[in-house]
Amino acid sequence: MESKYKLLEARLNHILSPLGFEFYPFKVGWYNEKVGEAYVLPYNSDTLAFSIISTPDMFEKTFKPFIFEQDLSGTQDPIDQCMIHHFNLVKQEFPEEEIEVIHDFEMTFSRRPKVLLQTAGHVSGAAYYYRQNDLKENTWPQNKKMLGVIIHPKYGGWFAFRTVVIFKNIKCPDLEQQLPEDCVPTQELRKELFERFNFHWQDWSFRDIIAPVKRYSEEQKLYFQTLPKDRHELLVKMKKKHMCGD
Structure with missing residues (x-):
């Protein structure tokens, strides 16, 4: 089973890394132990799954090439369309496996x-x-509920969780859990992180609570800062610029 897992991991790396994604394995049981009943995944606790993140490179490597090939007339969010398209392709790369992708x-x-x-x-x-x-x-204040925030040790807040990929028929009882790196270790910095995220999330300063190895490009920042209803016009401009070779 270990050799099968290593082969699977190598195949995933070959598919996802050039697109600006990273993947991290976990057992479904680890997740189910942490969530309420409504969120439990209906699989054996040893079932293999992967958490997929988009790095700052995904926008240039995957999203822009995708939208340049689309007619941009649909109503679904373009990022969502892009994720559906590419992770359907991932499933096609493993025809021998039963895979569930949750976006x-x-x-x-x-x-x-x-x-x-x-x-x-x-x-x-x-x-x-x-x-x-x-x-x-x-x-x-005691009645103030502070939302949690997740920080990546390399990218700080300049990344996004996109999907969970579950290999339904692969059990990995011997998979060793890798604990996440506590990259905001001091109480003072954690308090600052919560305040930046909960009170000033619009300025994105929480993303720089640690020094990232890479941030979103200016074009990517502009896209995500633009209201969803106004993004279509922005994408049309990006596509025209691309077609003109600028």
């Missing part, structure tokens, strides 16, 4: 996320999910 935008009938990607990312060791109980004390 970050997928909801249940009751409008709950199908999977808690931040929790999956934490148990896979991809990035550390900081929550309010990671602070020994705080001075915020």
Whole structure:
């Protein structure tokens, strides 16, 4: 089984790395132990899954080439379309396996996320999910619920969780868990992180709570800072610029 897992990992790396994605393995049981009943994944605890993140390179390597080939007339979010397209291709690369892909935008009938990607990312060791109980004390009002925030040891906040890929028929009882790196170790810095994220999330300063190896490009920042209803016009301009060879 170890050799099969290593072969599978090498194939995933060959497919995903050139596209600006990184993947981190975990057992479904690790995730299920951390979530409420409504979010439990219905698989054996030893079932192999991967948490997939998009790095700052994904926008240039994958998203822009994708939109340049589209007519941009659909109503679905272009990033969502791009993820569906590429992870359908991933599934096609493993015809011998039963694979479930759960995207970050997928909801249940009751409008709950199908999977808690931040929790999956934490148990896979991809990035550390900081929550309010990671602070020994705080001075915020008792009725103020501070949202958790996840920080990657290389990219800080300049990345995104995109999907969980589950290999339904592959069990990996001997997979060793890699704990996420606690890259915001001091209480003072954690408090600052929570305040940046909860009170000033629009300025994106939380993403630089640690020095990242790479940030989003200016074009990528502009895209994600633009309201979804206005992104179509921006994409049309990007496509025209590309067609003109600028």
